[in-house]
Amino acid sequence: VKLFRPSRRGWAGLILLTGSITGAHFTISTHEMFWHDLLRRAYYLPIVWAVYLSGLRGGVIVSSVVVAIFAIHLLTGWGHHLRSQMDQIYDMAGFLAVGVGVGYVVDRSRKAAVISAQREWDGELRRLISASVHDLKSPLASIQELCDTLLQGHKLGTWEHSIGVRLQKTARRLTDVRHDLVGASRILLDRALLTETGAWMQHF
Secondary structure, eight states, X not given: OOSOOOOHXXXXXXHHHHHHHXXXXXXXXXXXXXXXXXXXXXXXXXXXXXXXXXXXXXXXHHHHHHHHHHHHHHHHTTXXXXXXXXXXXXXXXXXXXXXXXXXXXXXXHHHHHHHHHHHHHHHHHHHHHHHHHHHHHHHHHHHHHHHHHHHHHSOTTSHHHHHHHHHHHHHHHHHHHHHHHHHHHHHHHHHHHHHHHHHHHTTO
């Protein structure tokens, strides 16, 4: 179950944003430190955007691409503004940290949301099945009692006996349906237990 599906427009916008920041970085003079510092920090935007679009995988991919691009920019201007270049190295580590850290948290929260939605759906379905099984119990008993009366109190070939046979077949079908519903309820219960166990083990 997926609660979020990234669109192609989202990825296109991400690529456009990353390309615009990169183009500005390589175009503006290295002496314009204010703009370079601003653009360097702007790289966090596509990383966070990628995490929003694709969780940990998107964060790791885009942060790695940003670090590779920024490393080229850093090496081409190496030797100028050494203090600023040390800050840039720290930011490169920050790019990876945000991509991995925030991506991991987002993935965990989305998985938890999927598990919660599945648990809620299974609970509603189990309650519906339980109500159906309960509601079928009394009508089945009445139909079976009527069948016994018709089959025992009338001879073979009479219309009463014929109706009794048809009702008996219907009762058997409803009984099979009831048994199937009980089986389905047990399967849902087993799946709920597995889901709870998996969620519990993720904490370790």
